[in-house]
Amino acid sequence: xxxxxxxxxxxxxxxxxxxxxxxxxxxxxxxxxxxxxxxxxxxxxxxxxxxxxxxxxxxxxxxxxxxxxxxxxxxxxxxxxxxxxxxxxxxxxxxxxxxxxxxxxxxxxxxxxxxxxxxxxxxxxxxxxxxxxxxxxxxxxxxxxxxxxxxxxxxxxxxxxxxxxxxxxxxxxxxxxxxxxxxxxxxxxxxxxxxxxxxxxxxxxxxxxxxxxxxxxxxxxxxxxxxxxxxxxxxxxxxxxxxxxxxxxxxxxxxxxxxxxxxxxxxxxxxxxxxxxxxxxxxxxxxxxxxxxxxxxxxxxxxxxxxxxxxxxxxxxxxxxxxxxxxxxxxxxxxxxxxxxxxxxxxxxxxxxxxx
Amino acid sequence: xxxxxxxxxxxxxxxxxxxxxxxxxxxxxxxxxxxxxxxxxxxxxxxxxxxxxxxxxxxxxxxxxxxxxxxxxxxxxxxxxxxxxxxxxxxxxxxxxxxxxxxxxxxxxxxxxxxxxxxxxxxxxxxxxxxxxxxxxxxxxxxxxxxxxxxxxxxxxxxxxxxxxxxxxxxxxxxxxxxxxxxxxxxxxxxxxxxxxxxxxxxxxxxxxxxxxxxxxxxxxxxxxxxxxxxxxxxxxxxxxxxxxxxxxxxxxxxxxxxxxxxxxxxxxxxxxxxxxxxxxxxxxxxxxxxxxxxxxxxxxxxxxxxxxxxxxxxxxxxxxxxxxxxxxxxxxxxxxxxxxxxxxxxxxxxxxxxxxxxxxxxxxxxxxxxxxxxxxxxxxxxxxxxxxxxxxxxxxxxxxxxxxxxxxxxxxxx
Numbered sequence: 001x002x003x004x005x006x007x008x009x010x011x012x013x014x015x016x017x018x019x020x021x022x023x024x025x026x027x028x029x030x031x032x033x034x035x036x037x038x039x040x041x042x043x044x045x046x047x048x049x050x051x052x053x054x055x056x057x058x059x060x061x062x063x064x065x066x067x068x069x070x071x072x073x074x075x076x077x078x079x080x081x082x083x084x085x086x087x088x089x090x091x092x093x094x095x096x097x098x099x100x101x102x103x104x105x106x107x108x109x110x111x112x113x114x115x116x117x118x119x120x121x122x123x124x125x126x127x128x129x130x131x132x133x134x135x136x137x138x139x140x141x142x143x144x145x146x147x148x149x150x151x152x153x154x155x156x157x158x159x160x161x162x163x164x165x166x167x168x169x170x171x172x173x174x175x176x177x178x179x180x181x182x183x184x185x186x187x188x189x190x191x192x193x194x195x196x197x198x199x200x201x202x203x204x205x206x207x208x209x210x211x212x213x214x215x216x217x218x219x220x221x222x223x224x225x226x227x228x229x230x231x232x233x234x235x236x237x238x239x240x241x242x243x244x245x246x247x248x249x250x251x252x253x254x255x256x257x258x259x260x261x262x263x264x265x266x267x268x269x270x271x272x273x274x275x276x277x278x279x280x281x282x283x284x285x286x287x288x289x290x291x292x293x294x295x296x297x298x299x300x301x302x303x304x305x306x307x308x309x310x311x312x313x314x315x316x317x318x319x320x321x322x323x324x325x326x327x328x329x330x331x332x333x334x335x336x337x338x339x340x341x342x343x344x345x346x347x348x349x350x351x352x353x354x355x356x
Numbered sequence: 357x358x359x360x361x362x363x364x365x366x367x368x369x370x371x372x373x374x375x376x377x378x379x380x381x382x383x384x385x386x387x388x389x390x391x392x393x394x395x396x397x398x399x400x401x402x403x404x405x406x407x408x409x410x411x412x413x414x415x416x417x418x419x420x421x422x423x424x425x426x427x428x429x430x431x432x433x434x435x436x437x438x439x440x441x442x443x444x445x446x447x448x449x450x451x452x453x454x455x456x457x458x459x460x461x462x463x464x465x466x467x468x469x470x471x472x473x474x475x476x477x478x479x480x481x482x483x484x485x486x487x488x489x490x491x492x493x494x495x496x497x498x499x500x501x502x503x504x505x506x507x508x509x510x511x512x513x514x515x516x517x518x519x520x521x522x523x524x525x526x527x528x529x530x531x532x533x534x535x536x537x538x539x540x541x542x543x544x545x546x547x548x549x550x551x552x553x554x555x556x557x558x559x560x561x562x563x564x565x566x567x568x569x570x571x572x573x574x575x576x577x578x579x580x581x582x583x584x585x586x587x588x589x590x591x592x593x594x595x596x597x598x599x600x601x602x603x604x605x606x607x608x609x610x611x612x613x614x615x616x617x618x619x620x621x622x623x624x625x626x627x628x629x630x631x632x633x634x635x636x637x638x639x640x641x642x643x644x645x646x647x648x649x650x651x652x653x654x655x656x657x658x659x660x661x662x663x664x665x666x667x668x669x670x671x672x673x674x675x676x677x678x679x680x681x682x683x684x685x686x687x688x689x690x691x692x693x694x695x696x697x698x699x700x701x702x703x704x705x706x707x708x709x710x711x712x713x714x715x716x717x718x719x720x721x722x723x724x725x726x727x728x729x730x731x732x733x734x735x736x737x738x739x740x741x742x743x744x745x746x747x748x749x750x751x752x753x754x755x756x757x758x759x760x761x762x763x764x765x766x767x768x769x770x771x
Contacts (some may be wrong), residue, residue, distance in 0.1 A: 041549070044406020045637065122590065129589055134565055181406060182717070183434070202593020230740045231436040232407075260707060262700035276697065284698030287691060288675065288684030299673040300701040309738045318751050335710035 019020045030354040035221045039177045041185040042225030043232040047256045049076040050338050051225045052178035057347035058356020060101040063174035071152045088112035094197040110141035121166045150191045157211045160168045182239040190246045221251030228314035253326045257333040268308035328355045386662035386732035388754040392421040403538045404635035405645035409535050409666040411435045413635050418535040420751030422466035429467040430535040436741035443468045450475050473513040478505040494720045498603040510539040515621045566604045631661035638715035643722050662730035669711045670735040678706040732757040
């Protein structure tokens with residue numbers, strides 16, 4: 001395709017950081033057709049917020065209007081898109097051009113969600129304020145187990161099923177939720193069970209029921225972000241088992257920060273056993289215009305050895321990931337860190353791999 | 357605004373404490389061995405955001421302290437399976453057990469335990485209430501939900517367990533150092549806020565409202581009261597309200613005890629016997645969390661020992677720049693011959709230098725805004741840590757931060 005549109009983030013972005021986006025295509029997400037709600041989880045430090053943002057951009061590049069939500073009060077989206085902290089309000093953070101959709105972002109906090117819910121469904125007005133004064137809002141959002149999660153997921157549900165109560169609200173083709181980490185994801189999404197011992201009937205219970213119905217439906221996919229290290233991979237496996245046990249739909253496994261694949265298997269093997277043809281290497285380096293003294297060659301060989309060792313571990317972990325029974329996607333490690341340009345590169349990679 | 361939101365936001369919005377201009381004083385190094393050998397320190401708390409290697413760092417500190425002669429117990433929250441196995445704490449039974457294979461010198465020893473949050477909570481209830489009352493509470497559906505899933509229970513119970521271990525240590529003399537790992541919270545600050553949050557909740561108006569009889573002379577005479585109970589019933593349903601009232605009524609006599617404990621834990625954390633080690637990785641999020649934490653500890657007057665930055669890429673030897681390496685790669689590419697290995701190694705070298713440069717920039721930024729925080733920098737290892745030898749390696753790296761040779765020899769060498 002020849003037309004390459006650009007996606008312009010909401011504000012304050014120097015022109016130099018604009019990155020080319022893949023041309024828009026008319027499908028939501030090739031590997032997950034029919035999925036409207038993409039939930040992204042992952043162990044701390046694996047980059048789930050980055051992946052969520054990249055996925056939102058990728059989906060938007062196909063012409064979708066996308067909402068990117070965060071629920072942990074970290075303001076991660078604002079930092080990634082380099083915009084001021086997000087309020088409890090859907091704000092556009094990236095605008096697509098020619099055929100691409102927009103990305104809106106929303107930082108959901110339980111208190112605001114509760115007050116909005118009360119207002120929308122009970123028209124509480126003064127009583128809502130009184131609830132706050134009596135510490136009920138605090139109780140419901142911090143102490144009452146499960147209620148907080150119902151409120152957070154309930155807001156996501158509301159965004160996915162806009163109704164008359166929320167007049168003039170925007171309809172989204174896709175919603176990406178930057179969810180709590182893998183260790184807590186099943187508990188977070190399984191709002192029903194969490195409340196089961198608590199509320200067997202009543203409005204909260206019915207609210208949990210409709211949320212649960214969406215989360216368990218084919219409109220939802222839960223993606224897990226991992227890196228190729230022992231503990232995150234193990235946690236990903238545990239997370240998938242738990243999600244499946246709770247009948248929640250597992251989407252893909254996104255392997256993040258994959259090391260560059262510059263050396264082939266034979267080269268890595270030689271580096272590991274120390275059988276590299278040193279003279280040939282020196283000759284190549286000279287050819288590259290680099291004066292290859294012993295220190296430099298030793299240094300390069302040591303770096304190569306470390307890399308080969310790490311790659312070996314990665315391969316072991318990759319084999320484990322492939323046995324998890326979910327489609328996998330790989331994103332490269334960005335040596336310069338994740339800035340806006342990096343984010344767009346990751347979005348492009350997700351598009352190419354068919355997730356976004 | 358709710359107290360939780362208040363503490364959270366205010367802690368992030370507090371005015372920055374520290375120098376207002378960059379100073380060029382030499383960066384302070386964290387002297388880990390001095391910290392571990394200091395007999396006046398009885399508690400080391402490791403905290404930081406998720407995924408930075410807190411558990412490994414706390415286990416490595418505990419092992420090193422034990423092998424330097426301290427009698428140590430380490431409280432871990434959620435260790436990797438293989439690490440837990442190698443430390444002999446596969447069973448989540450809330451009991452400290454000796455770690456096999458520790459080469460304790462001079463009476464040093466290491467016990468380890470994994471936190472069982474529900475059991476800890478149950479034990480607190482049992483220790484505070486009469487047997488009948490305890491049973492009543494333990495069976496209440498609302499209690500079951502709070503003790504197993506209240507956001508913050510894990511943090512609170514970690515602190516509670518610390519208090520218990522400390523009491524035990526003082527009483528029996530079984531340990532002279534407690535090393536605590538903190539839960540992988542959304543934010544590193546959560547565990548500091550949890551006790552406060554719980555006690556402010558127990559003190560709160562809502563509790564009083566639940567405890568107030570629905571009718572009769574003692575009824576709370578406030579304007580919003582009827583409206584509020586109606587609203588609650590409408591939203592959560594009468595049955596939940598009933599369970600909550602039963603729970604609160606049964607728990608009522610224990611509240612004082614809980615508040616006291618929360619307060620004591622907080623005081624323990626402020627005590628000079630305690631030292632905080634903030635753990636981070638050279639990533640923007642982790643360092644930002646670490647900065648919040650350092651500032652918060654200062655504000656709460658809690659003793660900060662220093663910062664450990666884990667998994668820092670080490671600078672490769674030689675002076676080949678990233679740019680020169682990439683120019684070389686380009687030259688090889690256009691030569692038309694196969695120089696796969698050389699090109700690959702040069703690309704790796706360039707990437708590595710880029711990573712090193714970025715990490716250095718990030719840590720330096722932290723150092724500039726917090727120049728008086730002693731810091732230890734640990735290189736990334738090319739293999740995972742899951743046994744005592746791995747922990748020892750980390751311990752050695754932690755101990756090797758400060759050059760313990762006499763100052764004069766150092767000066768001679770520098771000159």
